[in-house]
Amino acid sequence: MIDFIRGKVVHLESEYVVLDVRDIGYRVFTPNPYALARSEEPVQLFVHHNVREDAIHLFGFTTRDEQSLFRRLLEVSGIGPKVALGVLAGGRPEAVVAAIQQENITFLTKLPGIGRKTAQRMILDLKDKLGSINSKWDVAPLVEFEVASTADNASAWAEAREALAGLGYRDAELDKAWLVLKDNLTGEESPDVLIKKALQQLFQG
Incomplete structure (x- = not known):
């Protein structure tokens, strides 16, 4: 049973990253692949090793x-x-x-x-x-989360927008993505989650 993996991110998709661990590439499904892509240092993911008759999958998380x-x-x-x-x-x-x-x-x-x-x-x-x-x-209590959700979303989006701008996206593209996203949020999304959601929207055009 694999408990954790430590390696450098060498590839990513919308649902997973590939970690280079001593010249072996491990595909690990993770909630926020794009957050890990910003690290130039090796990352550690705590792993759930899922075995089925037709597939073996690794699911990784930044905390235990x-x-x-x-x-x-x-x-x-x-x-x-x-x-x-x-x-x-x-x-x-x-x-x-x-x-x-x-x-x-x-x-x-x-x-x-x-x-x-x-x-x-x-x-x-x-x-x-x-x-x-x-x-x-x-x-x-979630009632407190809901009261603060608008401000929390704005703050999280500001951080996510800065990261996306660093990837080369223009203001007009980011504004368009935000208009689509903002009405479908719970109010509890982190900047990393908003980055992933925005990138999915940007890829769709």
């Missing part, structure tokens, strides 16, 4: 807490690795934990691949199992 939350999500009926990865890509881990513990179905159903029934199962199956993860984050 994210790795633990990912594995907890897999315990929920109807949530596979790709959906669990989408949940971590769509919202900050601490916000996901808070939503489950506070039974906030509205928040959970805004996450990729999560419908109302799946959100209800997440709450039922995980509400009492996230204590060890919760204790490591300052999980505030």
